[in-house]
Amino acid sequence: MATLYFDPKPIYCFCCGTSIRRNACYYYRREEEDTQNCFCTTCYKNTRGGIITFNGTTVSKTDLIKNKNDRECEEAWVQCSKCKSWQHHICALYNNTRDLDNSAEYLCLLCCLNENRNDVRVPYDAKDLPRTMLGDHIEGRLLKRLGQIERNKNPEVFVADNLSVRVVLSVDKHIEVKKQFLDIFEEDNYPAEFSYASKVILLFQKIDGVDVCLFAMYAQEFGSECGYPNQRSIYISYLDSVKYFRPEIHISARESLRTFVYHEILIGYLDFCKKRGFTTCYIWSCPPIKGDDYIFYCHPESQKTPKKNQLRHWYHSALRKAVEEDIVVGLSNLYDHFFLPTGKCESKVTAARLPYFDGDFWSDAAMDKASQIEQHTAGNREKMLKLIPNRSLKSMGLVNLSKETAKDILVMQKLRQTISPFKEDFIVVQLQYVCIHCHKVIECGKRWFCKECKIFQECERCHTADSHTSVKGEKHKLCEVLTGRILRDTTKEKDIIFNNGLFDTRYNFLSFCQRNRFQFDSLRRAKYSSMMILHFLSKPIGIICQVCCKPIVSKCYWKCGNCPEFTVCSACHIARGSKCHAHTLSETCSAALSSTGSEKLKQNTAVELLDVIKHASQCHSTQTQPCTYPNCLKIRKLFSHASRCTVRVSGGCQHCKKVWQAIALHSRNCRDSACRVPRCMSVTFTSFDLHSFFFL
Structure with a gap:
């Protein structure tokens, strides 16, 4: 039987952020895990x-321990209860x-076949996850589109019944x-x-x-009630x-199934x-660094990790299909949409028009530029005015510049220079017609558009001429059309709300998989x-403590203002x-985790x-010298x-059940690698009646 090893957990330097190579030395804090808050050799020596x-933040070198990134973790084994053969988990x-105490019966597949047993090998089916209107819409549309592919050309395509689309987080x-x-x-009232x-x-x-998870997408929806x-x-x-989708075929010369x-x-x-009723979609086409x-x-x-142009082509290919179906009415980029003036007073270039998203690039870049400007000018607005060249003002459509707007314009000018080289990576998708000048949706009334420049749309308020000048300097005639009301009053949906801590952020999920070694590097591991x-997912685990990696069950916990995904239990x-x-x-303090008086009593009992x-696992009392510790x-x-x-437990012993549940409660809070409590490191936390524990 072959010994198989997992990929080593990625370790990053807490100071410079670089990945610590395999077999390289690093330093970590004594009281923490050896893969958390580490420092590379370079940062350690250069300090x-x-x-x-x-x-x-300051860390004393005396609190750091040297270690080598050479740890190997072997895949666990399980033995068949009948034929005694061994298999990897x-x-x-x-x-x-x-199986908390490893007492449950396990039969290998061969024994099940010999006994003609019809036991379900995999008890979890993706189709059993709760259905939502969004999931049903995407899945129904996908199955319909697959059904439209010609059977004669691709007889293998019709595997639609094997596909399931589910929304696992909606909060x-x-x-x-x-x-x-x-x-x-200074002047604009930004929310x-x-x-x-x-x-x-x-x-x-x-x-x-076996259901295999092949595709995942995180999205943020800012509705009609948002500012x-x-x-x-x-x-x-x-x-x-x-890359495990089946069958591996092409439905056209350039596109795989x-x-x-x-x-x-x-x-x-x-x-x-x-x-x-949503009007705009923003996409930052940014592939991960190789190995991340x-x-x-x-x-x-x-x-292979896609390159920037490959990922951008992937997005544009999908969006062109959406244009053909009239789902998307216009495509642009952040640079053309927000950094180029159109000659109208309503279209002034300002950072107040930039949307603000969690984890985006441009808002962080804007803050970096603002910080650099403050350091260079010491906050002096007159110095800021002198830093803006007249050529930049003209290209941004600005004539007169006040002290109040100097910082805003200077930030936009520097941010414009930063974004310009890779502006095509910041995709702006128009789901509804939006005026190119005031950037507002043309809900009703007259609309003017250019047949040559598809992105050019004018509302009735901003329309002043029957033609416009293109980017190339050509005069194009505008066409007029009457638009009826197209938007719903609200974007809210009456659908199921899922608040699952496992998928709360992509960092939460990725860290969860890394801690538990849930890898996707082979099909067997992906299954x-x-x-x-x-x-x-069938048993949501709520908010997870990033230190002990356990679910947070108390009312209050601690959170980082700079790292939204970082939470710590009390x-x-x-x-x-x-x-x-x-x-x-x-x-x-979370309202969802608030405790009543009886729950507080349970928490006190749990501490006891x-x-x-912990005391009983270390107690050395004898019959002649009995222990006086209560309940020991x-x-x-x-x-x-x-x-x-x-x-x-498998036979129904209530005493054993209480023991394993109590050990699981201890394991949830224990971080001692040398803990003497039996089976501490091999059990998981489950809820149970604390009050009845002492009354066995």
Whole structure:
């Protein structure tokens, strides 16, 4: 039997952010995991004195331990209860989280066949996940489009029944605009925060009887109730896939069936959003750095990381199809849309027109430029005025410049220079006709457009002439058309809300897969990882502590203002304080996790129970010298019973059940690699009745 090893967990330097190579040395804090908050050898040596300082955080070198990035982790095994043969967990699709004390019966596939058993090998099916209107719309449209492909040319195409599209996250959030961005403006009233709906869409395909997750997309929806300029806009934040789609065929000379299916998911999503009243979609076409992952952990070696032009071509190919179906009415880029004047007073170039999204490029770049300007001019507005060349003012359509707008215009001028070389990567998709001057949707009334320049649309308020001058300096005649009301009053939908901590952010999901080694680098591992993802989706795990990697069940927890995905439970914050994270943490209380009086009593009981378990595992009392610690003897008797019981949990023994549940509660809070509590590192947390524990 072959020994198989997982890919090593990626380790990054906490100071410079570079990846620590395999077999290279690094340093980590004594009280933390050896893959968390690490420092590369270069940063360690280049820092003078005994303290490493970065981002306002200081770490003493005496608190750091040297280690080598050479750890190997072997795939776990499971033994068949009948034939005693061994298989890898992954090969057997064995879910060890359902067997706390390793007492459950496991039969290999061969034994099941010999006994003519019809047991379901994989208990989780993607089709059993809750259905939503969005998921049904995308899936229904996808199956219809697959049905339109000619059967004679591609008889293998019709695998539609094996595909499932599901929305696994749909929750309302809000993003606060950073003060550095708000400080750019003096006159404009830019909103201090924006509300939006965060959504995650997954595609599953049943391969060899097992659902495999092949495609994932993160999107942010800013509805009609949101403030301008984010109002009625969508941001496609992340998109990822793994190359296991079946069959591997081409439906045309330039397009594979896999690409066709993934395009249809994106187009179906835009179609659904357009019908709900959204007007604009923003896409940042930015592929990951080679070796990095966006959503899925460990891609297959045969799947190459796309280059910028390849990914941009992929998006444009899908959007051109959407244009042919009248789902998309115009395509542009961020540079042409916001940084070029049109000659109208309503179309002034200002950062106040830029939308503000969670994780985007241009808002962070704008803040960086503003910070550089402040440092260079010491906040002096007159110095800022002198920094703007007249040529730049003319190209931006500006004549007179006041002190109040100097910083805004200077930021836009520098941001324009930054974006210009790769402006095509910032795609602006128009789902409704938008006036090129005032950037507002032409809901009703007269609309003027140019047959040559498809992006040119004019509303009745901004229309002044029957022709316009193109970018090439040519005069084009405008056509007039009467538009009826096209937008719904609200973009809100009456659909199921999913608040799943597993997919709350792409970082949460990626970290979860890395911690549990749910890899997608081979089909066998992709099957197992998808099975485990479906298992956790069937039992949502809520908000996860980024220190102990356990679900947060208390009312209050700690959150980082700079890193929205970083949350810490109260227990870890009490134990480590400021050492939990490089940035300042603030306490947050969740209404969903608020506790009543009885729940507080349970929490106090849980603390007492944890203390007893820890004490009992280290107690050396004898009959002649009995222990006086409350309930210690009772816990030790239960440990002894569990070690020799023949009925066990699988047979219905309630004593064993309570023991394993109590150990699971301890395991949830334990970070000691040398813990003496039996089976501490091999169990998972499950809820149980604390009050009845001591009354066995």
